[in-house]
Structure formats: structure tokens, C-alpha cells
Amino acid sequence: MDIQSYLSQKKSIVDKTLYKLVPSAKMFPTSVHEAMRYSLFAGGKRVRPILAIAAAEALGSKTSGLLPLAGSLELIHTYSLIHDDLPAMDDDDLRRGRPTCHKVYGEAVAILAGDGLLNMAFEVLSDPGGTEAVSAKRLLAIIKEISTASGVFGMVGGQVVDMESEGREVDLPTLEYIHTHKTGALIRASVRVGAIYAKAGKRQLSALTRYGELAGLAFQIADDILDLTGTQEELGKDAGSDLKKDKKTFPSFYGLAESRRRAYEVAAKAIDSLQGFGRAADPLRELAEYIVNRVN
């Protein structure tokens, strides 16, 4: 299969869903709606929604009813980027090659745009509309999955420890905590959302969960490597920002070559966890490789 055309086809479907969820019609109050759209349509790769879709496909499921749920993963991801970029947090000026949300709309509107996107995710999840493709019980399980991954036992916790670790000696367990929570939790949840939607059995869910955890880890190692080796143009943000902020990363523990080796090893393990699945899981397998080979 051609992963590039798979990605671009799915990205376009996800983008269409997001345009429906956050329409461009003038809405009051305009500033916060514009700020939400500015960050949501900044050229994201839509990795999380695509992982959810690919996980459902791996189980042979149709995915039209999954699209709004997958879209809500991107709303949550975007909320976290806006808040993480704030001056009080990582204080980043550039994101995906453009000024960050607070640089354009001011801090107050940026905080509220993040809050708006987070709330909107749950508006969508509690009332995804259209067909009754997914039972109320399963929707609740999906909401639980996403809110836990997004909250204080997931991304929020990871961001707290990340910030509190800046400029300090960080040991490997702490680095692992940051990565599994800040990035890993939502990637794991994305795969599980697709699996729960597609009525995964217990063993299927556990295999896909393991895939999600390994994919999240591979994603983060690759991110750390890219921060060191990518150019500003490729990354759409300052290159080497981890070094500048004195942030510990995989390469700072293991060196660049060993980090690369581990990224490929983890991706291979992710693929191994799909042994019980047939050809329908090929997109997930290709995605694991894409995650470590990407240049941004």
C-alpha cells in the first residue's frame, strides 16, 4: 500500500469533518472562533484522527460514524498546543511555520480558544449526530478514554512535569513519565477510540492498546530527534528548542544514533503487536513506520 496517498486521503476526510464541526460562518464572538480556526487549520498532519480511523479499519469496521469522534481528538490536540505555547508555559512564538495563537489573538483569547476547543470536543462526543453508528454506552467509554488521556492523569500531568523539569537534572523515569503522558496518552487513546468504536474484543483491544503505546513512544523519540536534526523550515518552529530550553530528551540520554536505533526498534515492536490482524491492519503497520520516518 502507498502510505503517502493513504495519509493524504484520510487527512482530507478529517479536514472536511473539522470544517463541519467548526464552521467558517461568522459566529459571535468572532475573535475566539477565529482563534480556534486559526490553530485548528494550521496544517496539522491529523495523526491522531488517522490512527483512530486506521484502528477501526484494522477491525474491518466502516468509519463514517467515527469521523466526528476522530475529529474531537484533533480538537483536544489543538487545545493542548495552544495552551502549551502560552508565555506562562513553553513561551513559543512559532507553530507550524506561523505565529502561535497568542501572538496573533493575545493571551486571553488564546486561553479561551483552548478552553473552547476542549469543551467543543465533549459537545461533539456527547452528540456526534447523524446515524446511530455507536451505542450510548460505547460513546461514554470513548468520552472516558479521551477525558482521562487529556486530563491531569494524562496530558495535563505530562505538561506539568515537563515544565517543572526545565533546567533541572531529570532522570530517565521522569523523562518517560513526561513522554508517556504529554504525547503518549492521547496517541494511545486515539487508537483505543477507533478500537472501541469498532467493537474490539478484549484481546483485540489489548493488542491495539499495546500498538498505541508503542506508536506513541516511537512518535516522541522521533520528535526529540527531529528537534535536533530538523531545520526551522521543516519543523515550522524553532529547531533545537529543546537544547535551548535545556530540556532532557531521548538523544540527551542515549545520543542520536542510539535514539534512532530505538525509534526503529519501538516501531517494529508496534508492528509486531498486530500479528493477530490481517491485511486490514496494513495502514496501522505503515503508520508506525511513517511516525519514525517523517520529517516534521
Next chain:
Amino acid sequence: MDIQSYLSQKKSIVDKTLYKLVPSAKMFPTSVHEAMRYSLFAGGKRVRPILAIAAAEALGSKTSGLLPLAGSLELIHTYSLIHDDLPAMDDDDLRRGRPTCHKVYGEAVAILAGDGLLNMAFEVLSDPGGTEAVSAKRLLAIIKEISTASGVFGMVGGQVVDMESEGREVDLPTLEYIHTHKTGALIRASVRVGAIYAKAGKRQLSALTRYGELAGLAFQIADDILDLTGTQEELGKDAGSDLKKDKKTFPSFYGLAESRRRAYEVAAKAIDSLQGFGRAADPLRELAEYIVNRVN
């Protein structure tokens, strides 16, 4: 009935629920858990959870299964206070007689404590635990209700317009937009959550919705009056802060005496909307009066 003893009894039940939802045991990362608890247990009156409970009682329903859902309304309310107080927003130093969350824990942790509380509300709502007191379908309706009231079409929208109106000429429709969204939306939702939980019929739900809208309006007029007439000791925050910030309020449009008259008139209308309900709705009736008579 004695509303004071009703309020203190229900407040203690709500507080117990909140202690269970956000336990005091040391949780990692400690800073954000402490910040969440600091703001959640700062002596709030628990008006929103109590309104939900009283609405369910008005329909003759037991309320033990409602408690975690009612508690989540307070998690949302607390998140909104923490974010509204931030330097980039209303820049308030005092809240309920104590330094605001960001004054104690710093801006970054305060933003993340707000995010953590907001996410936690949906963790609780999607998995309230215990008995199967409420069907999955009804839980989804409640999540939709709360997320919409909290998001860009509710509180977030109200806060945006409130901030963008500071120091500008504000007309009455704008003031009304701010009030119905910033405060009114979650109070209305609180009453509706109790009603939906208690399986309100269509006409009952519509009467209780009207009650919630009027109670929210009465609450806000009373708040505006208190900001002018209360002392810092009574309010637990700077008195006269609306004037200092050049914020338009009900008294600045109508004067103090006429605002008081209107507050009582609106509370009376709220009580009128409960005509189809028996004695079980007495707490709601008393709450409408309490809302305009309170001193903080």
C-alpha cells in the same frame, strides 16, 4: 422550610462528594493536584450543585446517583474562576478571601489546574460510578448540556465578550449577552441536569429551564449589586471592582434601587414558573429568594 439549614446540609453532602472526586492523597504531579484542591475547597457556596439537587427533588427523585454529576458542575465552575482570574484575563488577586490560584501556584500551574478540573468533570460525567442510577443516553444528554454551557456558546463566549467590552461603551443587549452566557448558562444547565437526571417530562423540563434562566439572571443582578454595596470582607474579593475596571453592570444602566427592584421581580418570576410543582419544589422557591438576598 429553613433554607439556611437546607443549604448547609446540601453543601456538606456536595463537599463530601467533591472530596471523593478530588482526593487529598498525594498524587503526582503534586503541584497541579494541590492547585486544583486549593481552588475547589476555598469555601464556595456550591450553588450550582445544590440547584441540580433541588431540581431533581422537585420532581420527587432520589439524588444519591446525581451527586457526582452535581459535583462536576462545581469542577467546571471552579475551572472557570481560575482561568477568569488569570493576569491575561481579569487579573484578580483575591478570591473568596484568599490569594487567587495563580498568585499561589504561578500562572502555568493555574492554567493547567483549570484544564485539569475541566477534563476531570468529563471523566466523572462519563463514568460516575456506583449504581446504574442514570441511563447511558441520559448521561450523554447531561454531558451535552454541560459542555455546551461551558464552551464557546456559553461561558467561554460570555467571558470573551466581557473582556472585550472593558473600557468600551456597552449597550444593554451586550450586557445581557455577557450575563446570560458568563453566569446564566451554567446555572440554567445545573437546573436542567437535575431535571434530566430525574426524568423530567417535556413540560416539566421547560418549566424548570425557565426557572433556571430566571434564577441565573437574578443571581447576576444580585452579583452586580453586591459588587457595589458589599465590603471586601463580605465578598472575599475587592469590592467595587466592576467600577474600577469600568465594567458596565445592571446598576450602571438602571441605578441601584431599580436594579434591586428588578432582582426581586425576576426571582418572583422564577418562583412563578414552578406553579405546576408541589411542595417538593419549595427548596427551589427558597433558593430563588436566597439568590437575591445573599450577602456574598
